[in-house]
Amino acid sequence: MPLAILALAIGAFGIGTTEFVILGLLPEVAADYGVSIPTAGHLVSGYAVGVLLGAPLMTALGTKIPRKRMLMALMGLFIVGNLVSALAPVFGLMLTGRVIASLTHGAFFGIGAVVAAELVAPHKKAGAIAMMFTGLTLANVIGVPLGTYIGQTAGWRVTFVLVAALGVVGLLGVAKLVPDLPRPEGVRLRHELTALRDPQVLLAMAMTVLGFGGVFAAITYIAPMMTETAGFADSSVTWLLVLFGVGMVGGNLVGGRFADRALMPMLLVSLGALALVLALFTVTAHHKAAAAVTVTLVGALGFATVPPLQKRVLDHAQGAPTLASAVNIGAFNLGNALAAWLGGLTISAGLGYTSPNWVGALLALAALVLALVSALLERRTGAPSRTVAGSVRGTPASDEPADPAARAAVRG
Template sequence: MQLLSKDAKSSLKQSREGWAMPLALLALAVGAFGIGTTEFVIMGLLPQIAADYGVTIPTAGLLVTGYALGVVIGAPLLTVLGTRVSRKTMLMGLMGLFVLGNLLSAFAPSFGMMLVGRVVASLAHGSFFGIGSVVAAGLVAPQKKAGAIALMFTGLTVANIVGVPLGTFIGQAVGWRTTFAIVAALGVIGLLGIAKLVPALPRPEGARLRGELTAFRNPQVLLAMAMTVLGFGGVFAAITYIAPMMTEVAGYADGAVTWLLVLFGIGMFLGNLLGGRYADRALMPMLYVTLGGLAVVLALFTVTAHNQALAAVTVFLVGALGFATVPPLQKRVLDHAHGAPTLASAVNIGAFNLGNALAAWLGGLVIAAGHGYTSPNWVGAVLAAAALGLAFWSAALERRTPAPAAAQAETGGAPAPTLVHH
């Protein structure tokens, strides 16, 4: 077993002593902010992009679908390809790919090239959050891992509060291409921050495809990923169709939708922080509360959507409860993936996007069937309830066959994932 290099030990010591670690996580959060902005800002700019390229809105919607599928494909693919290099190097490469994709989008002469740019940018998404989660968890003591993961994901949630509405405003005011050029610049800042601030921790020994695939033999890893698909799918079943629901049912003006999405983003931000904080204390109880609460709130949304004030409160709660599940689910995958967390972590990020695509499709089906714009909320409630059922099943399975490594991680006995020998 090779130990950490002298420089890595020094960086890690500084991180644990409190001054370098927050800055390293800030660099990851900046990258997450850029990724979150480019993922969601497209929804507010579709009319302008469609008009510029002379395509229909549904055709322009392929830019959203293509991005989601790119995340699902890119997460495992690039993570596997990156097992031969250090995680810091891989994070820098992923940010470079993200910058390239957004530059292609900003200067694309045709819709086809714009779609290529979106897919290129999306390929970095899953691997960045997957590898970044492992790195973030490795910068802190075991009992603080979920909080560190949540701090990185704060960049994604802040993007929905600041980046998306600001990017939409800029795109509508001076052109959508400017928005993507600015996002590319954010990617450059994130890349430089990672290069300067993230410790050069070595990759684990034997970080090869066969070793990384062993994580998927653990039923707890698969159950956590299934909870991710269903739980976060519940959120997007409702939010995907928030615009017609709020304008046609709640009676809001079109311009109010942007601020309702900001409210959703604030809920995501607070839920993410609370999820990280309490998941470090009681992970499974946190999942019970958030998934159960999400199922109830989504079911009630079919009623509250008819009142403007109640609808706004519900939008906030959906964001808060939905994103409060992210740190505990990501941490649970890390805990049960043992010595091969990187691929499992990245695939779990892809699972979030798979949930998004599945829920959007199911929500569209019930609307098309004539059940109205509030009907996707029922779909979301059922998905969240199914995720809650899986959480209880996972806990029962764990009680029957306790995992020593997971138990060690919960008691602080296991080393953080990124500190494994190399």
């Protein structure tokens, strides 16, 4: 894989860390600002909404800017947002910093996925996307637990300063390693918007909302579920999150590998298995060892869907994939927010801390149904376009990227 993808993965690591580390630091932030835990929870939901809104907005702004320059600008904004969060004297400004940082999330992953796909041969695209997303999954294995520990011992503000420093490393990596890939000729915002009307793109995004939403329904409430139901100590939540992250890394890499060989079969198997495991989680959550195994499987199966879904959006984006790719990243966060809200409703209704697992299972099952519909629709209308993401339609496929800078990156 080109070193440019490593630079993208570093940026993804920083973004993944800032997104999820707040989950382990809510008590400290709430105490520092003198607000309640539910109020501090707005730092989570506010970030998700910022991603959802920022994905199309920032990508639209970047339609006239070369992708490398746009990626650098996004990392710069990410640094600013985290520094604002770290230094904020009042809660409202802290929330503002979170939203600023979140605006970069969807566009960075969306544009980064397109760039990663352009840097490799056509038959390696899903693997390249998976390698970039490895930064996000590793954030949950290393960045989030370490950031939580630092925040609990040295202060949560230190954590956000360090996350900003990660952004600086990512910015320098993009500047040094990512080639100057030009914008595809003839692609304008209206072409990008047209891709969003494709039924298969819309189905893939709906699968993203429901499938990964199923994961977040369970994982949002992992702390009370594991301590109150499984009987783990509070200190055990950190390593349980590490197990979840390890599962994410493995699932992401397996999903990327098999999506390049058999995308729809991989997607159908992972969504079906995810629905089953989430349903079983209502039982295994009562036993420590079984709960730990299940947490790992939820992470693995959930992220096994990410490369195939992202690649499916690129395959059907008809030569204008950037906006569709970024909006699909926003769809992950829409699923996160929706699932967390639905899971919270079941707990508030007195159904217990394992009830969000049923919500997750039903969401994953709904995603599986949509995947079957998508496969049947594709069978009726014909195979998806094999246009290289971001390239001009009609360009003959080859074993190397069409762009000279991309070819140089692959060979170098």
